[in-house]
Amino acid sequence: MAPTALFTTITPRGRCPRPLFLVLTLGLLVAIAACTEKPKTASEPIRFAFQNRIGSALPVIAVEKGFFADQGLDVKPLRFNNGPACAEALYSGSADFGTMGDTTAIISASRSENLTIIASHCTGEHRHRLIVRDGSPYKTLADLSGKRVGIKKGTSTYGGFLAAMAAAGMPAGSITVTDLSPSTLPEALAAGSIEAFAASEPTPSMGELKGGRELMTFGGLGNRYPIMLLAQNEFLTNREADTLAFMEALKTAEGFVRAHPEETAAIMARATGLPPEVMQSAMERHTYALTMDAPILSSLSETAAFLKAHGKVQKVPDFSTASTDRYLR
Structure with a gap:
């Protein structure tokens, strides 16, 4: 049967009586709402x-x-x-x-x-550490002046690094910060593309396993x-x-x-x-x-x-x- 036959055979004039029309319309609206309603947030x-x-x-x-x-x-x-x-x-x-x-x-x-x-x-307080290669001559943060240090910018490690530089009286920019993902820092240090890196655990410990040593932590700065x-x-x-x-x-x-x-x-x-x-x-x-x-x-x-x-x-x-x-x- 054609879809319109369901409606055209109800009355001689082919139109639904008003009450039935309202019922069908309401049913259609409910069906549409059920199909379009988003799942409950919970x-x-x-x-x-x-x-x-x-x-x-x-x-x-x-x-x-x-x-x-x-x-x-x-x-x-x-x-x-x-x-x-x-x-x-x-x-x-x-x-x-x-x-x-x-x-x-x-x-x-x-x-x-x-x-x-x-x-x-x-x-x-000491979960952020600065790692250098074992055998490197660096003993203090100041020794890294003019050197490249790998850090992920925008992290709490980066904030600690800036605070450590300020505490050491080092001007911003005296150390070149290379923005690197923490997972790449130990390899970058071992390859010599950076002289040091700063990160939170487990990256410093991984760096130590790959030939690095701790230069300092960022503790003692009131954070x-x-x-x-x-x-x-x-x-x-x-x-x-x-x-x-x-x-x-x-x-x-x-x-x-x-x-x-x-x-x-x-x-x-x-x-x-x-x-x-x-x-x-x-x-x-x-x-x-x-x-x-x-x-x-x-x-x-x-x-x-x-x-x-x-x-x-x-x-x-x-x-x-x-x-x-x-x-x-």
């Missing part, structure tokens, strides 16, 4: 951008041990090897949550009002180098229950890291490619805890002021609105 996976680095033990453990799934969450891990890549995923809307060092978090918060800092999950967790504001507004469950999974991971250091080291060794015995030593440079307390905010504020003074950000974020501890209470 059913969408949570996109989590984090780093396969030692400082990100809580995210790695939460994924590997299934702690997100235990909370009934469908989390899609997005693994990167540096904070700026995580920040870009958040900024572009490709991620709902993202982890990054303090400098990257400050830059992100200063550029976008759509992101909120909700926690620090790791700190480590705890917290690794921050940021989220899209729209996600926080629309999926508060999932956010609380997400944080609960990270709290479970925090307890696991504290209770099972050897198993944690083994899991992190597989995630980073670092030997387990080296991993345990590197992890000792970190303190793993979910927090958003006054010392963290103070550290962020001081770093933000330093970055603004050196022209790395145009404004200092208002942390009273750009951060919150409500998801940790």
Whole structure:
């Protein structure tokens, strides 16, 4: 039967009676709405951008041990090897949550009002290190004047490096910074294309395994180098229950890291490619805890002021609105 026959045979004049016409129209509208309606927000996976680095033990453990799934969450891990890549995923809307060092978090918060800092999950005053080739003549940071140093710009390592130069009384530009991905730094040092590199773990330890030695850390400069967790504001507004469950999974991971250091080291060794015995030593440079307390905010504020003074950000974020501890209470 032709499609129009369903309607033309109902009445002699080939038209539906008004009540039936309304019923059919309403049914058609409902069908269209059912086909075009987006899936419920709560059913969408949570996109989590984090780093396969030692400082990100809580995210790695939460994924590997299934702690997100235990909370009934469908989390899609997005693994990167540096904070700026995580920040870009958040900024572009490709991620709902993202982890990054303090400098990257400050830059992100200063550029976008759509992101909120909700926690620090790791700190480590000495987790950023400057590595040179073993046997090189360099003994101090000043010895690297006029030399090439590999660093991923925009990272908390870069912020620590700038602070170390300022503390040493070295003018900006006295060391040539080569912007390189952390994964390429040990090879670049071994090949002689740079004289030193600065990075957070596991890159310094990998550099030592390939013939490097530590020149210095970026500790003692008043910065705890917290690794921050940021989220899209729209996600926080629309999926508060999932956010609380997400944080609960990270709290479970925090307890696991504290209770099972050897198993944690083994899991992190597989995630980073670092030997387990080296991993345990590197992890000792970190303190793993979910927090958003006054010392963290103070550290962020001081770093933000330093970055603004050196022209790395145009404004200092208002942390009273750009951060919150409500998801940790």
